[in-house]
Amino acid sequence: MSLAPLPPSALSFLDFYLPPKSHPNLFTTLTYAASLDSRISLGPGLRTTLSGPESKTMTHYLRSHHDAILVGAGTFVADNPGLNCQYPPADTKNALECSPLPVVLDPGFGIEITQQSKVLLNAAQGIGKYPVVLVSEDRYLAFPDKISKLKLLGVRVLTIHNLSSQTSRSKSWKLIQNTLQHELNVKSVMVEGGAEVINDLLLASHNEDATVNSVIITIAPVYLGKGGVQVAPSLPLDRLTNTKWESFGRDVVMVSGVR
Ligand SMILES: NC(=O)c1ccc[n+]([C@@H]2O[C@H](COP(=O)([O-])OP(=O)(O)OC[C@H]3O[C@@H](n4cnc5c(N)ncnc54)[C@H](O)[C@@H]3O)[C@@H](O)[C@H]2O)c1
Ligand SMILES: Nc1nc(=O)c(N)c(NC[C@H](O)[C@H](O)[C@H](O)COP(=O)(O)O)[nH]1
Secondary structure: OOOOOOOHHHHHHHHOOOOOOOOOOOEEEEEEEEOOOOEEEOOOOOOOOOOOHHHHHHHHHHHHOOOEEEEEHHHHHHHOOOOOOOOOOOOHHHHHHHOOEEEEEOOOOOOOOOOOOHHHHHHHOOOOOOOEEEEEHHHHHHOHHHHHHHHHHOOEEEEEOOOOOOOOHHHHHHHHHHHHHHHOOOOEEEEEEOHHHHHHHHHHHHOOOOOOOEEEEEEOOOOOOOOOEEOOOOOOOOOOOOOEEEEEOOEEEEEEEOO
16 A cells, blocks of 8 residues: 655644654654544444545654554554554665554553564564563563563563552553663654553643653544544643644644644
């Protein structure tokens, strides 16, 4: 599948919100696509396409600018995501180089990754990187066989000390960002969802437990209704700053951020 090129106006619109060439700490971008009623899928466990072709290309362009891409266990199970970059590669070598490191947040160590998982099919074809799974230490110790099996498939499992004993999920973001920066040597991460991950990270940023440098949201002109999986943090949050809006085909994209 080849994605349509982005016009120069889209590139300049995004430029300020991308990770800069050098940044002292981990640069975190939160990005997702939502409906007009702030739903990101039709229901739990359902994969729902919201982005049109232009904003889909934009997401892949963002992927090419980040070292890592993080999704939660719920998204991994619902979407079977490939988590690679399909834009702008002209060939396979390019696709591997521009693809971020896929990171799956799965404290309970419950997801099944098999040879048929899209992320591993991409890695085996050389068009994506092998993933890392972040799990709680207690769950890691409970499943030695699973770790060996995953290792054979090329999947790395990393533990986060005390992840499950955090009193709030907002607090666990500090540990997650530390692990990305110091253990995986990641300088920029793009967090794609799902709703639990997004709601917690927004709250963590509000509570200053985590840093979010950019927020890039695609709004699709559709209502998904009350049954949809909703982005709605548990508290009202501060108004986003440095916001700009631009049409991408039938969608609108909002960018916000501080460097
Ligand atoms: N439209 C979009 O841009 C988009 C993006 C991603 C996912 N989705 C959709 O979202 C749905 C999945 O969302 P969800 O909310 O069910 O699952 P999720 O992907 O947010 O994963 C939830 C799991 O992640 C882990 N987790 C989340 N926050 C954590 C934290 N702070 N600390 C430790 N662990 C944490 C926990 O294991 C939790 O059970 C699916 O339907 C998927 O299709 C849509
Ligand atoms: N930008 C965006 N628009 C959407 O309409 C949608 N459903 C997602 N969802 C994000 C989530 O992370 C998905 O899992 C990946 O979009 C799967 O896609 P890939 O196989 O990795 O290309 N993201």
